[in-house]
Structures are given as structure tokens and as C-alpha cells.
Amino acid sequence: MTRPGIDGVLLDIGGVLMEGDAPLPGSVAAVDRLTQAGVPFGLITNTTRVCSSRLLQRLRQMGFELDEARLFTPARLVRGQLARRGLRPFLLVHPDLMPDFSGLDTQAPNAVVLGDAGPAFTYERLNAAFRLLRAGAPLLSLGDSRFFRDADGLLSLDIAPFARLLESAADVRAEVFGKPAPRFFLGALQALGVAPSHALMVGDDVDSDVLGALALGMHGALVRSGKFHPGDEARLSGRDARVYDTLALVVDSLLEGN
Numbered sequence: 001m002t003r004p005g006i007d008g009v010l011l012d013i014g015g016v017l018m019e020g021d022a023p024l025p026g027s028v029a030a031v032d033r034l035t036q037a038g039v040p041f042g043l044i045t046n047t048t049r050v051c052s053s054r055l056l057q058r059l060r061q062m063g064f065e066l067d068e069a070r071l072f073t074p075a076r077l078v079r080g081q082l083a084r085r086g087l088r089p090f091l092l093v094h095p096d097l098m099p100d101f102s103g104l105d106t107q108a109p110n111a112v113v114l115g116d117a118g119p120a121f122t123y124e125r126l127n128a129a130f131r132l133l134r135a136g137a138p139l140l141s142l143g144d145s146r147f148f149r150d151a152d153g154l155l156s157l158d159i160a161p162f163a164r165l166l167e168s169a170a171d172v173r174a175e176v177f178g179k180p181a182p183r184f185f186l187g188a189l190q191a192l193g194v195a196p197s198h199a200l201m202v203g204d205d206v207d208s209d210v211l212g213a214l215a216l217g218m219h220g221a222l223v224r225s226g227k228f229h230p231g232d233e234a235r236l237s238g239r240d241a242r243v244y245d246t247l248a249l250v251v252d253s254l255l256e257g258n
Contacts, residue, residue: 006219006254008040008194010185013055014047015204015226016247018062020151024225026248028063033251035065040192044072044185046143046178046208048115048159051099052076072188074142074178075100078113081140081177087111092129093142094118114166114174115142116159126166133170139163143178145208149226179205180212202250206232210241221250 011017017027034041043066047055052073059066075097082089088105091098093115101113112129133139145158163174178184189199196217203209204226214220220241222232233243244250 005198006200007198008042008189008192009034009200009202009254010188010192010213010218011041011043011247012179012201012203012205012209012226013043013045013059015149015228016202016223017043017059017064019149019226020153021058023062023064024247026246030246030248030251031064031066033255037255039254040194042070042072042188042192044179044188046074046145046158047148048074048097048142048178049094049118050096053099054096069191072184072191073100074184075115077177077184077187078140078142079104082111082113085111087138087140089113089140090129090132090137091115092117092120092125094120109137111137111140112166113140113142114159114163116148116157117162121162126162129166130169133166133172139166139170139172139174141174141176141178143208144174144176144180145178145205147227179203179208180215182212182216185213185216185218200254202247204228206235210236214239214241223247223250 018024052071056068056071088109090109090112091101092112094117097115109132112132141159141163143159146160147155148158150156167174189196200219200221201209201213202221204223206222210220210222222243224245
């Protein structure tokens, strides 16, 4: 039995399933319970510093029993867009994300793909992207988050500040493919075969995860971990969202039909 009106679940990864290089308490068992109960669920992330295969490997090493079909990333969505639109990307992304774009034609690029490039955000590469954008190339951003909690426990800059820089300099508007863009949620839900009104989004980021999902007509659950900041609860007042201490408690509530 699941909560009435919920036929599928989307789970954020960082801050919900794991933090740094360790699973959050109870998260492995919670995911196992969803699997055993037969609840359709997918894992979605705005993380663009690690390729899909490596991310899946890390999750499995932590004890999560998952297959690749459950994993939805912005790189996966953008790669499909590049193929459909015949675009050759200038990849302003982290070196560890490059395997997700292997085999693509990057000669004479006519599009800019922007991720959290970290140390690869050099002046030379940003300027090269700027010049392409000024020449008419579209800006495809793998996300629009302002910051994330890094391995040292502190917050670090994410994609959005660099997207705003390029938008301002080149007078363009980025096409966003990560959370909270509707196309990202819809792509994952389509793969699950679940309508937004019957789906629950579980996240730690009140903006990108929960409010983004609510704007699409989904239900929301905010967990007090990862990016969560005291006071975020007030922003969900009167909305179709609840706040929980852990993913385990979300799954308890869901499977008990509450």
C-alpha cells in the first residue's frame, strides 16, 4: 500500500541518499523497501562532476542495489538534445563528466554545454564559450543550482553563477536541463510512466527539488539533510509538501499510506 495518489517517486541523490562519499543513515534500507514494495522510482541529480557510470558505481559500493535505467542525469538529457538538433558541443564541463559525451562530434562547435566544470572554469575556456555564444550558439546548461555541499562539508559554487556570467556577457538565455527545469522532471517521469500529479519528489533543496516539482503539479517531500536550511519549512507552508528528518521516514509514510 502506498499513500493515495502517489504512483511513483523521484529521489534526489546528493543530500538524500548520500552525502560526500557515504550513504545517509537509513537511506540504503529505504531504497530497498521501495524496490521490494514494487514502487516505481527513479534517481535524479544535478551533479555534473561525475559521469553516470561512475556515479552508479559509487552508489553500488555504498550498498544501493540499482540498475542504470533508474538513473536520470542532465547530461543524458542534453546528449539526446544534441543529437536531435544536430549540434556539435563545446563542452565546458568537469573532466570527470566527459565520458557521458564520448563519441560526439566536437569539431567546429556550434553549441555550448555548460556544467559544473570546477577547476576547468578557466578564463580561456569561459572566453571561448562567450565567443561562440556571441556568434549565435545556444547555451545548454546542465543545471541552475547556485551551490552544493562539497566533500569538505562546506558550500561550493555550482553552475548558476557561471550561467549568469555568460548570459550577461553574451546577451543570451540559457536552456536549462537540470532541476528545476520542467523538462528534466518530465523526462524522468515519462520513463517511469507516471503523471506529475501522481508523483512524489523527495529532495533536500527547497528550490530546485521541492518547489520545482510543485510548480509542475507534483507532490513534494523535503528532508532535513544536505542543502536543507532551518527556515525552509516555512516556504512550503500551505503547499502539497511535507518535511521529514530522513528519507527513511518519507518511505515509512509513503508505504503506510499516510
